[in-house]
Amino acid sequence: MRSKRKSGSSQVTIRDVAKAAGASVSTVSAALNQSDYVSESTRNKIEEAIKQLNYRPNALARGLRLRKTHSIAIVVPDLSNSFYVELVRGAEDYSASVKYTLLIGDSRESWEDERSYLDSFERRRVDGVIRVPALSAPRKRTAAVTGDIPVVYADRFPPLPEPRIARVGVDNVRAAESAIRYLISLGHRRIGVIVGDASSGTSTDRLRGYMQELQRANIRSDRTLIHEGHNDVESGHSHAMQLLTHPNRPTAIFCTNNLMAMGAFAAIQELELLCPEDISLVGFDDFYWATMLRPKMTVVSQPAREIGMMAARMLIDEIEGRQSIASPMLLGTKLIVRDSCCPPRFAEVSTARVGSPKNNSSSGRKRAVSSQTS
Amino acid sequence: MRSKRKSGSSQVTIRDVAKAAGASVSTVSAALNQSDYVSESTRNKIEEAIKQLNYRPNALARGLRLRKTHSIAIVVPDLSNSFYVELVRGAEDYSASVKYTLLIGDSRESWEDERSYLDSFERRRVDGVIRVPALSAPRKRTAAVTGDIPVVYADRFPPLPEPRIARVGVDNVRAAESAIRYLISLGHRRIGVIVGDASSGTSTDRLRGYMQELQRANIRSDRTLIHEGHNDVESGHSHAMQLLTHPNRPTAIFCTNNLMAMGAFAAIQELELLCPEDISLVGFDDFYWATMLRPKMTVVSQPAREIGMMAARMLIDEIEGRQSIASPMLLGTKLIVRDSCCPPRFAEVSTARVGSPKNNSSSGRKRAVSSQTS
DNA sequence: GTAGGAAACCGAAACGTTTTGGTGGTGTTG
DNA sequence: CAACACCACCAAAACGTTTCGGTTTCCTAC
Numbered sequence: 001m002r003s004k005r006k007s008g009s010s011q012v013t014i015r016d017v018a019k020a021a022g023a024s025v026s027t028v029s030a031a032l033n034q035s036d037y038v039s040e041s042t043r044n045k046i047e048e049a050i051k052q053l054n055y056r057p058n059a060l061a062r063g064l065r066l067r068k069t070h071s072i073a074i075v076v077p078d079l080s081n082s083f084y085v086e087l088v089r090g091a092e093d094y095s096a097s098v099k100y101t102l103l104i105g106d107s108r109e110s111w112e113d114e115r116s117y118l119d120s121f122e123r124r125r126v127d128g129v130i131r132v133p134a135l136s137a138p139r140k141r142t143a144a145v146t147g148d149i150p151v152v153y154a155d156r157f158p159p160l161p162e163p164r165i166a167r168v169g170v171d172n173v174r175a176a177e178s179a180i181r182y183l184i185s186l187g188h189r190r191i192g193v194i195v196g197d198a199s200s201g202t203s204t205d206r207l208r209g210y211m212q213e214l215q216r217a218n219i220r221s222d223r224t225l226i227h228e229g230h231n232d233v234e235s236g237h238s239h240a241m242q243l244l245t246h247p248n249r250p251t252a253i254f255c256t257n258n259l260m261a262m263g264a265f266a267a268i269q270e271l272e273l274l275c276p277e278d279i280s281l282v283g284f285d286d287f288y289w290a291t292m293l294r295p296k297m298t299v300v301s302q303p304a305r306e307i308g309m310m311a312a313r314m315l316i317d318e319i320e321g322r323q324s325i326a327s328p329m330l331l332g333t334k335l336i337v338r339d340s341c342c343p344p345r346f347a348e349v350s351t352a353r354v355g356s357p358k359n360n361s362s363s364g365r366k367r368a369v370s371s372q373t374s
Numbered sequence: 375m376r377s378k379r380k381s382g383s384s385q386v387t388i389r390d391v392a393k394a395a396g397a398s399v400s401t402v403s404a405a406l407n408q409s410d411y412v413s414e415s416t417r418n419k420i421e422e423a424i425k426q427l428n429y430r431p432n433a434l435a436r437g438l439r440l441r442k443t444h445s446i447a448i449v450v451p452d453l454s455n456s457f458y459v460e461l462v463r464g465a466e467d468y469s470a471s472v473k474y475t476l477l478i479g480d481s482r483e484s485w486e487d488e489r490s491y492l493d494s495f496e497r498r499r500v501d502g503v504i505r506v507p508a509l510s511a512p513r514k515r516t517a518a519v520t521g522d523i524p525v526v527y528a529d530r531f532p533p534l535p536e537p538r539i540a541r542v543g544v545d546n547v548r549a550a551e552s553a554i555r556y557l558i559s560l561g562h563r564r565i566g567v568i569v570g571d572a573s574s575g576t577s578t579d580r581l582r583g584y585m586q587e588l589q590r591a592n593i594r595s596d597r598t599l600i601h602e603g604h605n606d607v608e609s610g611h612s613h614a615m616q617l618l619t620h621p622n623r624p625t626a627i628f629c630t631n632n633l634m635a636m637g638a639f640a641a642i643q644e645l646e647l648l649c650p651e652d653i654s655l656v657g658f659d660d661f662y663w664a665t666m667l668r669p670k671m672t673v674v675s676q677p678a679r680e681i682g683m684m685a686a687r688m689l690i691d692e693i694e695g696r697q698s699i700a701s702p703m704l705l706g707t708k709l710i711v712r713d714s715c716c717p718p719r720f721a722e723v724s725t726a727r728v729g730s731p732k733n734n735s736s737s738g739r740k741r742a743v744s745s746q747t748s
Numbered sequence: 749g750t751a752g753g754a755a756a757c758c759g760a761a762a763c764g765t766t767t768t769g770g771t772g773g774t775g776t777t778g
Numbered sequence: 779c780a781a782c783a784c785c786a787c788c789a790a791a792a793c794g795t796t797t798c799g800g801t802t803t804c805c806t807a808c
Contacts, residue, residue: 011441011763011764013763013764013765014764014765014766015764023787023788024787024788024789025764025765025766025788025789026766026767026768026787026788026789026790027786027787027788029765029766029767030766030767030787032765033766036786037784037785037786037787038786038787039785039786039787042786042787054521056493056496056497056521057497057764057765058438058497058499058763058764058765059494059497059498059499059765060434060435060437060438060443060498060499060763060764060765061434061438061763061764061765061766061793062764062765062766063434063765063793064432064434064435064438064763064764064765064793064794064795065764065765065766065767065792065793066765066766066793067385067793069434079453079459079462079463080456080459080460080662082454085453085454085459086454088453088480089453089480089482092480096490101494103477103478104477104478104480106462106463106466106478108463116470119430120433120475122430123430123431123432123433124433124434125432125433125434147428147430233662262662262663262666265666266665266666269666269668288454288607288636289636289663289666291640292636292639292640292643292663292667293666293667294643294668385793385794387793387794387795388794388795388796389794397757397758398757398758398759399758399759399794399795399796400757400758400759400760400796400797401756401757401758403795403796403797404756404757404796404797407796410756411754411755411756411757412756412757413755413756413757416756416757431794431795432793432794432795433795434793434794434795435763435793435794435795435796436794436795436796437763437795438763438764438765438793438794438795439762439763439794439795439796439797440763440795440796441763
């Protein structure tokens with residue numbers, strides 16, 4: 001009973017074109033793939049026929065025959081995070097420039113969804129896929145699901161490198177270090193950190209950067225200052241709440257992704273604390289709204305678009321059997337200083353110091369103040 | 375010289391499965407499509423073989439044979455706008471629930487890009503497509519590019535309805551009316567509006583709502599208060615600047631999309647005006663950051679996800695030849711009152727009023743105040 | 749004991765491309 | 779004139795599925 005499409009011509013094929021142009025199927029095909037020998041006159045006749053019949057080549061048949069679809073896929077964990085939209089656009093731009101189509105998947109941090117996307121892409125025989133694994137994705141080799149096709153990891157990657165799988169992202173350790181170094185330079189000694197889910201390598205790296213930089217400055221790390229969230233606004237909010245209502249609260253907070261930074265920002269506002277006077281805040285990933293908030297947020301920004309482009313490039317290089325960039329390709333981050341940080345109000349610096357408390361207390365305070373006015 | 379994939383089995387096909395299971399190709403196919411008669415024992419053997427060989431059905435071949443891919447596509451104009459991400463997710467959720475795959479395109483408001491997406495989807499023989507046309511898309515019938523496949527318009531649609539093409543969105547006239555009515559009830563008389571590109575029907579509808587509501591309140595509309603932007607932050611910013619630096623500036627501004635509202639918000643901040651005391655602001659589309667700004671922004675919110683779901687539903691209904699919802703399906707909007715509006719400071723109400731100025735001035739202010747506290 | 753029919757399976761033809769290996773026809777060269 | 783190269787074109791065989799019609803086997807009923 002189901003009424004099918006339109007009336008007449010259900011599908012116009014290359015055969016129809018051939019007939020109309022008085023040529024053979026193979027000639028039409030040759031003409032289409034603008035190679036091989038086909039005379040000017042027949043080429044014209046063919047183009048005419050194509051326009052006439054409104055012929056659309058069937059990519060399914062083509063892909064089937066060629067065993068190649070000229071398409072790649074990307075699956076990101078959260079399209080509502082502008083960082084990933086930027087990343088996708090980078091990948092899109094590069095693929096378009098080399099005539100590949102990009103298919104997009106949004107796993108919403110669910111391994112189930114990611115798996116189903118990968119599966120669907122694999123059935124569709126994409127030539128390769130860029131993965132930003134969901135947090136809940138298994139950390140073991142997932143060859144089972146991606147099968148035989150080329151993969152590159154972007155942004156996040158599993159702890160131990162897999163043989164034939166390229167990676168591109170940023171140096172998260174150094175990125176975090178730069179943020180912490182900056183805070184320390186302002187005089188902060190009690191710095192809280194809200195990292196993402198430990199299951200993502202990025203979070204552990206960023207935490208490591210935090211630790212290392214503290215250590216370098218001879219600041220004892222305090223476990224109560226380290227909170228683990230889930231890369232979303234909610235957890236940023238709740239963990240910031242905990243940090244801020246702690247009796248001996250930090251003078252600065254570093255959030256390792258933009259959504260958690262937003263949550264922390266909201267928490268600060270709710271508690272009616274002054275930012276940056278009462279509490280300094282550093283976020284991760286630059287995003288448009290960061291400049292729209294008051295105070296404008298200081299962040300360490302990642303080259304999202306470049307990561308996407310690089311990932312696509314490395315993937316397509318691999319697909320076409322070209323030698324590509326060296327695998328763990330790490331791009332640089334940038335600390336963008338805006339208005340959400342300043343020296344701590346009462347240079348609590350002192351209390352964290354190692355030496356005799358009183359001396360350091362006063363000198364520490366002076367130093368902090370002077371560093372503020374400088 | 376190009377090194378192909380892996381080593382051995384380039385592709386395992388249904389034939390391999392058949393061989394391994396000691397069955398025929400047709401039986402395996404029957405087993406896969408869980409219909410038809412196939413005995414328990416052979417079904418088991420087949421499943422065993424599938425697992426063993428890690429067989430993945432080839433969607434290309436399947437689609438080719440079936441002339442149906444069980445996939446639909448959506449192309450939205452701006453993935454960095456959370457409204458469209460929500461819309462996409464709605465479509466995704468519905469399609470997934472009925473076992474369709476959703477392909478996503480992000481045209482970035484460029485007709486060239488949109489066209490190329492549509493083309494690519496069409497070649498891929500998706501079963502249908504949801505379009506949110508780019509602003510620069512031609513307003514005439516675009517059958518040429520979508521060819522024969524079912525289409526439904528979501529959110530935006532061309533001025534005159536096309537015969538077999540369904541539409542789903544919101545009633546933009548009433549949505550705008552509700553915003554303006556609210557502002558008027560607060561006592562505003564000079565209300566600026568920044569609408570999107572006139573080429574999208576949504577913008578003209580929203581402008582019409584604005585006009586109608588003013589008229590209903592006997593307020594003469596002032597052409598200098600009407601600005602046409604481009605649905606992006608930049609133009610929101612610049613037009614708000616113009617409105618706010620105007621000698622006789624409005625007491626309230628209504629922006630017809632979220633990005634322009636952000637731009638206006640930024641402009642207000644830059645001019646160091648107090649919102650809402652100096653200037654009230656109403657945005658369009660709810661978005662997460664709206665609650666994070668100070669003041670929290672009052673917006674008219676659209677059911678983005680539902681629009682996406684509806685669009686997918688209507689499309690798939692049409693694909694499967696089912697009777698669907700009546701075509702111009704308009705969902706309701708909601709005015710979400712937050713903190714970005716209050717009665718105008720000097721009830722300039724009076725000047726716009728028709729009757730005796732002084733009376734209305736004072737009464738207007740009082741009324742507004744009470745309506746706010748209620 | 750045989751006709752009838754259901755159950756379980758199978759072979760082969762399509763779906764719309766690309767590609768391989770040809771086939772004539774036309775110049776050019778020794 | 780034979781040999782050869784080259785040009786423009788074509789027929790047919792894949793690519794990996796699904797489906798249509800047919801075949802075997804086995805049971806039941808008369």
